[in-house]
Amino acid sequence: MDTVIATSEKKPHLIFAPVPAQSHIKDMLKLAEFLHHKGLQITFVNTDHMHKRLLKSGGPHCLDGSSSFRFVTFPDGISHTTEDDDGSIPLFYYVETTFLTPFLDLVKKLPTRPTCIISDGFMSSFTIEAAQKLGIPIMLYWTLSACGFMGTYQIKSLIEKGLVPLKDESYLKGEFLETTIDWIPGMEGIRIKDLNTILQTTDPDDLILRICIESTQNSHIVSYNIFHTFDALEPSIVNALSSMFSQIYTVGPMQFLLDQVPEYEKQTEMSNFSSYSLWKEEPTCFEWLKSKEPRSVIYVNFGSFTVMSMDDLIEFGWGLANSNHCFLWIIRSNLLVGESTILQPEFEEHIKKRGFIASWCSQEKVLNHPSIGGFLTHCGWGSTIESLSAGVPMICWPYLWDQVTNCRYIWKEWEVGLEMGKSVKREEVTKLVQELMGEKGDKLRDKAMEWKEKALAATGTNGSSSLSVNNLIKEIITLSRN
Template sequence: MDSMPIINDKKPHVVFIPFPAQSHIKCMLKLARLLYHKGLEITFINTEWNHKRLFKYGGFMGLDGLPGFRFKTVPDGLPTSSDDETEPTQSLEELSMHLLTNFADSFLDVVNGLEVPPTCIICDGTMTFTNPYYVAEKLKIPIFLYWTMAACGFMAFYQAKVLFDKGILPLKDESYLTNGYTDKLLEIPGMEKVRLRDLPEHILATKPDDPAFLWHVDSAQRADKVSHMIIHTFDELEAALIKELKSTFPHIYTVGPQQLLLNQITEKETKKPNFNGHSLWKEEPECIQWLQSKEPNSVVYVNFGSLTVMSLHNLVEFGWGLVNSNHNFLWIIRTDLVDGKQAALPQELDELIKSRGFIASWCSQEEVLNHPSVGGFLTHGGWGSVIESLSAGVPMVCWPYSFDQHVNCRQMCKEWEVSMEIESNVKRDEVEKIVRELMVGTEGERMRKNATEFKKKAEIATAANGSSTSNIEELSKEITHLS
């Protein structure tokens, strides 16, 4: 898989380092495709097992083998095996600890083995803990940080540094988590209505030596040390916040929604968009076949992403709520969604689901969201899902799980008014009520109109002279000037 033709040494050469998770890899591969289309050479670094999964489930989408677009791997600490049917077990924490210790040296070995030295590194903003700066300094090349999240998501992460410098974090003791203190509104330039508890939960530590808290602070501090940042959003969605960020970080490129930018290319070549999602999971085409039989705007799409884990209780409550709403639904239930184990629904509920819903383990999400039968999206609020839903003009119900999802949910509900929120302790009656409101209620209709407006703005941003289109052009020129 790693053998490639000798590349043209006159072209700029970008090395991509994604965080080893589905949404991050997908997002960075799309940016890599856009820059490749601009004439840049690409080397994309995956961990070994993610590389195998991407190949196994067709996520390469024909990129592997293209002249000047190559995939390389670094070890992930898992034993090598020829048995592709066996999924090795490794938590995100275990993988991160391995990369913390071993990534920099492995990465340097990969880069030293390339035929032509890279012009620059585009590193996932959440991968700086692996110290890619070590390699960049040795090669004397710059690093661009790519935040595969919204501007509000980046700013929420950045508050770890801001509030640490102000002495607000870490919290004095655990009572601050339950006494209403975290309900206080934060003063964040360009963002309103955001509370302390909307920040990533690991920021709200009560001990100064908390490893997750220190990781957030370190990641935010490293953002100050780079000259260029890329964010997967578009100016028309987060105008005030992006304006504020540019006053602190002068070289910011907003490059979303990337799928709409790619559609500009694929529609010229094939007359239709290509929604292949660079998936690490096996996508089930039966999902689309099932949707074909449903009326427009009649289906609730339910997907909590690739990392969310919930209790069996919450899964069952979601199930009963969906069934009792009397709306059709397409529900993605990963094999490890329930506390990392196989989900087992009660027989009565399972039979009712089969009469109104369709359950699959994974799907081509953007193809589903753009299907005319889909009228609403019950999501965890991961940024990839949110921007894909906005691009399709689909309103949402959000049940945030972790990371940037809480601040995304806050902005979706209070700032953009395209979503409603379900509380963390799931209750079937609430799910039933909110799904009905989403699909046929007056609030749902208002959110649908707002989502449709953001879809139009996203299309403007990615049109020929749009803000995101211009930023991709400027980014490619900036990298070219470095070579």
């Protein structure tokens, strides 16, 4: 039975603190929105820069919610060179050095004392200290897969065993990365190359390496860890995490939980709330999709952070065009390294014969469109769980971090994708697209649909995610009464 706060009862007040990046904000917004529908009061904290980007992409009223769902902001201290600049390179330095004080000031000025902070796990370097100073309980929300978390968590053990950092760059080309790691709980047969790419460094003082270690080890400081996955998808790792931590909650896919909120509640409580995106979405692509046959289009999107060279872009373009399949390709304004994304007219004209190019789109809506038959992806967790939820198989071209772990699970464990080499070759792109979109891809499509059904079951009545998020709400209510 669902737990909903009684109207006569004082609402627990939650503060959400996401990493200022597209996928992290989106996942945390969805959890916040769902908990708000269950009767909890929400204060969602963005940096000034990210809040302005959300308003620019969605319109001045896109974040209008209700009196019990408020957005507040604080400065991130980063000098942004463009409006699309996330400040991703120095971000974690600023998280460590400048976020604490403005966050404390912000919380102290709130009209209602918070019941609990729900912090992105990778913001915990300052949110845990803030919670301690304020005397407020804290929960960590890991907006990545259980396998992605576990692989990152194990970096500390890899260092202790002398495997990281790498002795020199020759280790990146030899057999070392093929080494199988047989001691990670729930990840039998995993190779070093399948773990977070940040461990592929020769610098023992690498900032991101240290942040990954500190953040994941912080999971032991708190009493509650939330994961955006579902039990049937990663059973062995979820079991391992359950034995490592006192309380874990698996709450994925969040969109399926939100889909169960009655429409009249959405219209009454959050009538104008409509934006999860930092980029302005182009709805015209849906008119183009309408003209295509079912499962005839491959969707191509490398996420919000991946960058590539113009040479890679051209290889992808020719590979897609030569596949003889239609494609919807998202090319962000900042996709290319140090170059303009303006394509040569003859090249753009050629790929447009079969393709549609947009700068951004509503990805979940695209993936659930009947004309979509496959997804060429960077394997970010947001994209991966959205593809699984839509029953769409994938071609995997991971870029960084936990994306390589997700890639391994997509093609090896979940059997819903094909792995692509790191070096972009048009011939390989063509071959993989033809395989995925043709008869050879039917088995992958069938498997993807099986995972969709399992995800629906997990978020249905008495499903694992439904029960887990219900237990989470009960715990929050208990905290509010203490």
